[in-house]
Amino acid sequence: xxxxxxxxxxxxxxxxxxxxxxxxxxxxxxxxxxxxxxxxxxxxxxxxxxxxxxxxxxxxxxxxxxxxxxxxxxxxxxxxxxxxxxxxxxxxxxxxxxxxxxxxxxxxxxxxxxxxxxxxxxxxxxxxxxxxxxxxxxxxxxxxxxxxxxxxxxxxxxxxxxxxxxxxxxxxxxxxxxxxxxxxxxxxxxxxxxxxxxxxxxxxxxxxxxxxxxxxxxxxxxxxxxxxxxxxxxxxxxxxxxxxxxxxxxxxxxxxxxxxxxxxxxxxxxxxxxxxxxxxxxxxxxxxxxxxxxxxxxxxxxxxxxxxxxxxxxxxxxxxxxxxxxxxxxxxxxxxxxxxxxxxxxxxxxxxxxxxxxx
Amino acid sequence: xxxxxxxxxxxxxxxxxxxxxxxxxxxxxxxxxxxxxxxxxxxxxxxxxxxxxxxxxxxxxxxxxxxxxxxxxxxxxxxxxxxxxxxxxxxxxxxxxxxxxxxxxxxxxxxxxxxxxxxxxxxxxxxxxxxxxxxxxxxxxxxxxxxxxxxxxxxxxxxxxxxxxxxxxxxxxxxxxxxxxxxxxxxxxxxxxxxxxxxxxxxxxxxxxxxxxxxxxxxxxxxxxxxxxxxxxxxxxxxxxxxxxxxxxxxxxxxxxxxxxxxxxxxxxxxxxxxxxxxxxxxxxxxxxxxxxxxxxxxxxxxxxxxxxxxxxxxxxxxxxxxxxxxxxxxxxxxxx
Numbered sequence: 001x002x003x004x005x006x007x008x009x010x011x012x013x014x015x016x017x018x019x020x021x022x023x024x025x026x027x028x029x030x031x032x033x034x035x036x037x038x039x040x041x042x043x044x045x046x047x048x049x050x051x052x053x054x055x056x057x058x059x060x061x062x063x064x065x066x067x068x069x070x071x072x073x074x075x076x077x078x079x080x081x082x083x084x085x086x087x088x089x090x091x092x093x094x095x096x097x098x099x100x101x102x103x104x105x106x107x108x109x110x111x112x113x114x115x116x117x118x119x120x121x122x123x124x125x126x127x128x129x130x131x132x133x134x135x136x137x138x139x140x141x142x143x144x145x146x147x148x149x150x151x152x153x154x155x156x157x158x159x160x161x162x163x164x165x166x167x168x169x170x171x172x173x174x175x176x177x178x179x180x181x182x183x184x185x186x187x188x189x190x191x192x193x194x195x196x197x198x199x200x201x202x203x204x205x206x207x208x209x210x211x212x213x214x215x216x217x218x219x220x221x222x223x224x225x226x227x228x229x230x231x232x233x234x235x236x237x238x239x240x241x242x243x244x245x246x247x248x249x250x251x252x253x254x255x256x257x258x259x260x261x262x263x264x265x266x267x268x269x270x271x272x273x274x275x276x277x278x279x280x281x282x283x284x285x286x287x288x289x290x291x292x293x294x295x296x297x298x299x300x301x302x303x304x305x306x307x308x309x310x311x312x313x314x315x316x317x318x319x320x321x322x323x324x325x326x327x328x329x330x331x332x333x334x335x336x337x338x339x340x341x342x343x344x345x346x347x348x349x350x351x352x353x354x355x356x357x358x359x
Numbered sequence: 360x361x362x363x364x365x366x367x368x369x370x371x372x373x374x375x376x377x378x379x380x381x382x383x384x385x386x387x388x389x390x391x392x393x394x395x396x397x398x399x400x401x402x403x404x405x406x407x408x409x410x411x412x413x414x415x416x417x418x419x420x421x422x423x424x425x426x427x428x429x430x431x432x433x434x435x436x437x438x439x440x441x442x443x444x445x446x447x448x449x450x451x452x453x454x455x456x457x458x459x460x461x462x463x464x465x466x467x468x469x470x471x472x473x474x475x476x477x478x479x480x481x482x483x484x485x486x487x488x489x490x491x492x493x494x495x496x497x498x499x500x501x502x503x504x505x506x507x508x509x510x511x512x513x514x515x516x517x518x519x520x521x522x523x524x525x526x527x528x529x530x531x532x533x534x535x536x537x538x539x540x541x542x543x544x545x546x547x548x549x550x551x552x553x554x555x556x557x558x559x560x561x562x563x564x565x566x567x568x569x570x571x572x573x574x575x576x577x578x579x580x581x582x583x584x585x586x587x588x589x590x591x592x593x594x595x596x597x598x599x600x601x602x603x604x605x606x607x608x609x610x611x612x613x614x615x616x617x618x619x620x621x622x623x624x625x626x627x628x629x630x631x632x633x634x635x636x637x638x639x640x641x642x643x644x645x646x647x648x649x650x651x652x653x654x655x656x657x658x659x660x661x662x663x664x665x666x667x668x669x670x671x672x673x674x675x676x677x678x679x680x681x682x683x684x685x686x687x688x689x690x691x692x693x694x695x696x
Contacts, residue, residue: 030413031413036468056409057413058415060415061414067368130426133426134375333376
């Protein structure tokens with residue numbers, strides 16, 4: 001682990017620039033709740049505008065060397081993408097109801113077009129992002145995407161999931177390594193062996209979480225038995241309460257796994273990412289992230305969702321402020337690509353696929 | 360005209376080198392950008408004020424990828440408000456800043472969600488049902504029965520008893536010429552116990568356990584009449600559309616696509632587990648009681664089987680306002696009225 005997550009010893013003359021995040025939960029809460037209300041009142045149409053406002057808020061509060069990031073997507077483009085995604089979903093659901101054969105045909109069709117959608121989505125996300133007036137871009141090719149998102153995905157069940165770490169590695173090598181900032185290409189130098197080590201650790205955490213969950217369930221059952229409580233009958237009020245409580249408990253336990261995954265995979269992937277000669281330096285503490293995600297989920301559940309904006313800000317603040325970049329030279333000399341992508345040349349087709357494909 | 364001026368960072372769109380500049384709206388309404396090595400006058404038509412969100416950095420895009428970044432100060436606020444001529448953007452920005460509107464939004468969001476799910480979704484479903492072709496509805500029913508057969512066994516009733524049950528069914532079915540393609544499916548319920556339900560497209564399922572529970576075949580006819588009430592109003596389809604709509608609303612709010620991917624597989628489950636709303640049960644009961652009257656069967660038959668069903672399933676009392684089903688006692692009372 002350590003050799004992967006720690007950067008190299010830096011030669012004299014390299015400078016480290018930290019990322020900063022200045023958003024606050026209280027401020028974001030007001031934005032979030034107004035966006036939520038407008039989304040519901042407009043039956044979902046406003047969600048595209050809400051998405052742009054959310055992104056602009058998080059980008060505009062993320063500082064590097066005195067300048068913030070900027071998000072340029074037009075809500076109209078996002079709305080179009082969401083309508084198409086909704087249509088694809090409707091086709092999928094309808095096919096499943098009509099006949100299993102049709103469903104299989106639709107799934108195969110989607111697996112075939114998935115690589116294309118992924119490339120367009122990664123392009124979209126990169127091209128609408130900028131720092132100091134220089135746009136990001138994405139150079140991933142369809143052929144590589146077809147290997148990662150069709151072939152390897154289809155092989156996944158055949159190999160009983162054993163290639164999951166390898167798939168994750170290929171996926172990040174593609175989605176991060178093919179990024180470009182202006183004319184400066186990203187390089188992704190993580191190695192696949194390190195992914196297998198991280199996923200083994202995650203498996204250990206998963207087993208641990210399940211043991212703790214089972215232990216808790218056992219204690220609850222024991223206490224209930226000692227208190228001479230018969231198990232609640234189906235249909236009774238307490239049956240529903242117990243049902244929702246175990247669902248919430250599952251969410252909370254899952255968040256622990258999520259925190260460890262973010263920490264370890266983040267250190268590995270981002271820590272081996274270079275922007276030109278500059279190297280990213282994440283310093284995530286996986287246990288701290290697990291605790292953060294655990295408390296976040298707990299508070300979101302307890303407050304019936306009202307804590308969501310604070311949870312998102314806490315996560316963003318931790319992630320951003322534990323990132324820095326080791327500089328060879330300075331950050332002032334990046335140059336834009338020959339043709340700035342985005343509005344005119346980027347092409348409308350890229351804009352319609354705003355699909356969130358997280359790390 | 361007031362003077363609008365604020366400091367900003369200027370990016371030329373060619374390199375990542377920032378320049379500190381002073382920005383001013385000049386008397387002709389154009390933007391004057393002045394700094395070391397920067398001297399630009401930009402007409403309003405050539406700039407785009409980015410949406411301002413909270414205190415996050417505010418930006419103005421200029422031609423050819425150049426941009427201005429303003430720290431969220433009151434002078435920048437005044438300057439950008441002068442440049443930005445979109446009223447909706449200004450209103451949204453103002454709403455998002457106020458705590459009072461935050462609180463009002465929480466209350467209105469809860470109210471809007473409640474209204475949407477309690478009134479909007481059923482209204483949508485009633486209208487959407489009319490658009491679903493009967494052929495599709497029939498297939499949904501076939502799909503449902505296939506799915507059900509994974510959990511229940513074939514009926515073990517003897518041929519004679521089956522014929523009697525078929526007769527009780529036909530007695531109700533034939534009096535409704537409007538309802539074509541009605542079909543009875545008998546199954547050994549096992550875990551689902553004494554039960555009867557209507558699938559989309561006119562398939563009525565009854566378990567052996569319910570047949571055994573009945574003390575008179577008129578009781579079975581009464582139950583069939585109730586289920587045909589659901590069929591006549593296409594309640595199964597309506598319920599299916601409602602749960603899909605609720606799943607979609609959840610998805611939009613949480614922006615979580617994973618909810619949607621399980622949607623397709625969960626629909627039949629939702630259909631059979633969620634049961635019908637109180638209003639739907641009342642409608643089906645009314646349909647059943649009307650038919651009983653027209654067939655000269657006392658309403659007591661319906662009341663009796665309902666009461667026996669409740670005892671058999673031993674369901675604990677949920678206060679009616681929490682339950683999607685009307686309480687059995689209320690339904691029995693209505694039947695005896």
